[in-house]
Amino acid sequence: MSTRTVIVGGSVAGIRAATELRRLGYQSPIVVLDSQAAVPYDRPPLSKGILTGADNVEEIAFHPPEHYASLDIEVRTSATAMRLDTAARRVELTDGEALTATHIVIASGARARPFHADASSGRIHTIRELADAVELARALARAERVAVIGAGFIGAEVASSARALGRSAVVIEAARKPFEALLGSEVASLLAGLHHEAGTHLRCGTAVTRVQQLASGQRVHLADGTYEDADVVVAGLGAVPAVGWLDGTGLVVDGSVRCDCVGRTAVDGIYAIGDVATWTDRTGAAHRHEHWTSAREQAGIVAEQITGTGCDTQAAPVPYVWSDQYGKRIQVLGRPGGADFVKVVGHDPRRGSWLALYGRNAQLVAVAGCNAAARATRYRSQLVAGDVSFDEACAAAAG
Template sequence: MTAPSSVLVVGASVAGLATVQALRRKGYAGRVTVLGAERHPPYDRPPLSKQILAGTWQPEQAELRRPSDLAALDAEFLLGDPAVALDAPRRRARTASGREVAADAVVIATGASPRSLPAEGPTDHVHTLRTVDDALALRERLLEHGRTVVVGDGVLGAEIAATARGLGVDVTLVGPQQTLMGAQLGPEMGELLTDLHRRHGTRLHLGTAVAGTDFTRTGSGGVRLADGRLLAAPVAVVAVGCVPGTAWLDGSGLALDDGVLCDANGRAADGIHAVGDVARWSGPDGTAPRRLENRTNAMDQATTVAARLLGDPRRHDPVPYFWTDQFDARIHVHGLPTPEAELTVLEGSVEARRFVAAYQDQGRTVAVLGWNMPKQARQHRSRLLESPAAGAPAA
């Protein structure tokens, strides 16, 4: 396979930047252009709901590379001008300003955008959190009003609630699950996290359906529950998941279904690949396409696509991984816990809130969780999920 003479990367966040870095690291000397919807240089998103929202970091501290490092990549970054259409056969993108950029190969890395809720009245007091500007605006509003309702019991909603409590904000969190992060952690660990939030003063309405937000022009209102009750607050935060950034690809001819459908190496069409939150990759053994929204997956996929573009295909079969910091808990999850999995503590103590546990489903270890034991969790991941006997029952 001959390497393309030019590459267009659409998306300037983690997945897009990692693609450029991997290409250059592997010796690619062709032309690289990066289109970015935001005006900011590439930055990391995990700190938005933690350090940036808390005010312990300035926005520039979340930038993925210093300006000199970006310049050393010898790529043209066209920022603040989102792509609005793609001519897939010609591998040509058009931006909001009317600019057209073509290349021999296109890598789609347009991420995802927050889901919204039905809204009655103005939405000035309704916030989502996906960008650095979102984080700064939400921080200002939380400090101004001191009270909020967070809609969403997943990773982002729980992190926002924890950070807001650290700022002294009165927080009510509402969500449909019986525990916080139940889908990601399972019922036992979800209950442990739920107890942590209760002990830090988060008011919880779990197992509760939400109808939408309901504000008047004066800002009074809050979150309306499905049973008609109103959780009053001057600020509402909606964290109910994301929609992959594929709207600009309508009419492109690419297969779209909760993301850009790709083969096991990220190929969506001839000369077109997709990476990160926007991409649904087939499994290495032909299993159903799956879309994962986490930083490490984006970087792994970028490395795989860069290798493929340069004629060096590699098997993409990483262990999924995410982490979250909430109050005094640092939680690291390797693999994919299943609802049916049974937990086995491998070391440490649940009572002391410092332990590593394995999730076992039908006799196989499918995930490892570390609670305030990140190093030990990595070691067990290597033994149980990456070794030739990975997945064998834990001792």
């Protein structure tokens, strides 16, 4: 068996794993396989700067090709994995080549969740890859009206980009308010306010039933019997782990690759990180973190496992996600979905900022904020410790 590490996926997780291996002194060959033709790039700008023109393709690349060469990391673009032989630790590619390795890191990411509806004939854009964003940017350049299905982070960012370009935008969300189930009613209302203040029409509490192609554009039909006309329709409905190439391996549980608290799968020498992976923390709870920061952190942990420089247990990670919308930054730390109560402790309408604390069993479990980066991030160490009183946190924030 070849003494090398093969990383499947040029995502932030995959590239971080490769560069961390070198930083930690790993001397054996490293091969990164990426199915896309472009040099590996950062994905957050796809729904923002690439759409508005603030970023270009070259600017969002993680590193130029010569950087990988200087680290003796082989990055293969247009290299698509089609099968994994776990017994042989062999990755088989669509072009017929097969690579064996002592360590395999699964970082194949996720694909955009498609919109499914009966009798839909219209063109519905999604964003997951650079080609998606470039195509959508071209469509937005010719459009006047944009309809977005889903008020999650991607949907909100697309609507924000459309408004920045001077387009009219409507966001259609099946829930009563954006993120109400996760962040609570009061914070959901604050997020809805961002749309309203920017001139985005927000329609909540009704689902899209179909998208109809018209001679003059597209018609988005809703469950309440009404419709919205648009030139461009975008679905921002989340993502699905890219695990099709892992069929038959036994590594996939409930749609993602199940790992322990340091990224090890059930097969020795095979790891999974990023959107494709569900990690089980030391408490036994399983979590799939679909966020940039978590992907980087997991990559570092797996690099330590491969080089023997890490430990076999890790503290339960504190999830962190951010989103830039309408010139403001939204941040969420921790797991607000498990909270019993929430309190908005700082709301400055003039600055457009607010901070919300989430508690469970009298303990602080999460923080969310808008334009409150310094105040929000100072709670990170407290969330890691996991022993901060909710009342004390509220009192400190108020002071």
